[in-house]
Amino acid sequence: MGSHQQEELFLTVIEQHKGIIYKIAKSFKKDEDDKNDLVQEIIFQLWRAFPSFDERSKLSTWMYRVALNVAISSYRKEQNKNELIIPWSENLMDFTADEEPDGANLNLLQQFINELKELDRALMLLYLDEKSGKEMAEILGLSEANIRTKTNRIKEQLKQRFSKINN
Amino acid sequence: MEESTIKQLWYDYDLKLEKSLQLNYKIIREMQTQKAESHISSFRRNQVFGVVGGIIWILILVFLVLNALHNIYFVISVGLIALFNIFAVATYIRHLAMLDQVNITDSITVAQQKLAAIQTSLNNVGRILVLQAPLYCTFWYNQQLVDHGGAAFWLINLSIVAFFVAVSVYLFKTLTYKNIHRKWVRGFIESFGGKKLIKAMEFLNEIEEYQK
Numbered sequence: 001m002g003s004h005q006q007e008e009l010f011l012t013v014i015e016q017h018k019g020i021i022y023k024i025a026k027s028f029k030k031d032e033d034d035k036n037d038l039v040q041e042i043i044f045q046l047w048r049a050f051p052s053f054d055e056r057s058k059l060s061t062w063m064y065r066v067a068l069n070v071a072i073s074s075y076r077k078e079q080n081k082n083e084l085i086i087p088w089s090e091n092l093m094d095f096t097a098d099e100e101p102d103g104a105n106l107n108l109l110q111q112f113i114n115e116l117k118e119l120d121r122a123l124m125l126l127y128l129d130e131k132s133g134k135e136m137a138e139i140l141g142l143s144e145a146n147i148r149t150k151t152n153r154i155k156e157q158l159k160q161r162f163s164k165i166n167n
Numbered sequence: 168m169e170e171s172t173i174k175q176l177w178y179d180y181d182l183k184l185e186k187s188l189q190l191n192y193k194i195i196r197e198m199q200t201q202k203a204e205s206h207i208s209s210f211r212r213n214q215v216f217g218v219v220g221g222i223i224w225i226l227i228l229v230f231l232v233l234n235a236l237h238n239i240y241f242v243i244s245v246g247l248i249a250l251f252n253i254f255a256v257a258t259y260i261r262h263l264a265m266l267d268q269v270n271i272t273d274s275i276t277v278a279q280q281k282l283a284a285i286q287t288s289l290n291n292v293g294r295i296l297v298l299q300a301p302l303y304c305t306f307w308y309n310q311q312l313v314d315h316g317g318a319a320f321w322l323i324n325l326s327i328v329a330f331f332v333a334v335s336v337y338l339f340k341t342l343t344y345k346n347i348h349r350k351w352v353r354g355f356i357e358s359f360g361g362k363k364l365i366k367a368m369e370f371l372n373e374i375e376e377y378q379k
Contacts, residue, residue: 007199011192019184047199049272062272069271069278072370092191092198101183105176119373122275128177141274142377150377155170162173 010050014043017063022093027113027121028071036091038074042067043092057138064139068122112161120154127151211266214259221256225249240313244306251299258292276374286367287344290356297338301331344368
């Protein structure tokens with residue numbers, strides 16, 4: 001594949017999966033600037049890793065692996081905020097005239113996700129995006145039995161949180 | 168709220184994101200033209216700097232030793248300092264090799280365990296380098312001083328050396344993650360860039376907890 005073709009294919013892939021990148025960044029960074037920096041970093045690392053994607057795994061699985069690894073590793077860069085890979089001030093992703101989706105229940109759900117530990121947070125995102133146990137195991141590098149147990153535990157916590165609010 | 172309602176909420180959110188999120192194609196295209204290879208992470212840069220700087224420092228130490236072979240005290244002190252630094256340089260080189268093995272497309276637990284291993288090793292280098300401190304108190308000794316220093320002189324000097332030995336050994340043994348519950352150890356490690364180590368170790372524990 002020529003480099004121009006590869007660049008265009010990458011743009012198509014990012015366009016199709018931009019939601020994944022945004023949701024992961026929002027779940028791992030509360031501050032708006034930090035979130036935008038993380039989006040930049042994820043897209044840059046996806047681009048770097050793109051030539052090595054070998055189609056043995058699903059594109060979304062590969063994407064989740066890279067994006068979650070970057071998000072989880074981002075604490076290593078906290079002290080180097082001025083050393084961003086991409087020196088541009090513009091964001092790589094923004095909202096159009098429509099505002100960012102909002103709502104009390106959605107905010108509550110996001111708050112719940114933000115409070116989880118990193119692995120639980122990753123698991124929760126995969127669960128909400130309806131990934132299969134096999135795919136979740138592949139992304140996180142854990143056994144399917146482990147995934148089932150942990151997912152059930154988090155689902156229970158989530159249920160309790162929402163029932164407390166709604167009662 | 169039921170599980171299905173929560174999932175529907177997330178699904179709707181996803182649809183809205185698809186509609187209202189816009190990529191900045193101009194910037195992404197510019198990013199694509201950067202050669203991936205040209206990007207060197209600050210960590211890798213620090214390790215390379217450590218290797219180059221360390222090698223220069225070792226060469227200076229070796230040069231000094233070779234020019235003072237007549238002074239056994241200097242040779243032993245500076246020779247040992249050089250050995251500590253050879254160890255540090257070798258570990259930094261190992262870190263660079265370990266970094267090459269970290270693949271961001273690996274599963275989360277595999278990639279993060281590798282990164283945490285590097286972070287832990289980095290902390291160990293710092294702890295081991297602390298042990299060389301007493302040698303900086305002895306390199307200036309010479310035969311004349313040993314023969315004619317006098318009791319008071321040696322009492323003061325050896326007390327200083329003993330103090331540095333005790334402090335460096337204590338720091339070596341104490342500044343580990345297993346003592347992180349002690350407030351001053353946590354503060355000490357954090358103030359020397361160990362926040363990343365603490366986070367890495369906490370995450371490693373989380374992974375181990377998950378794998379049970």
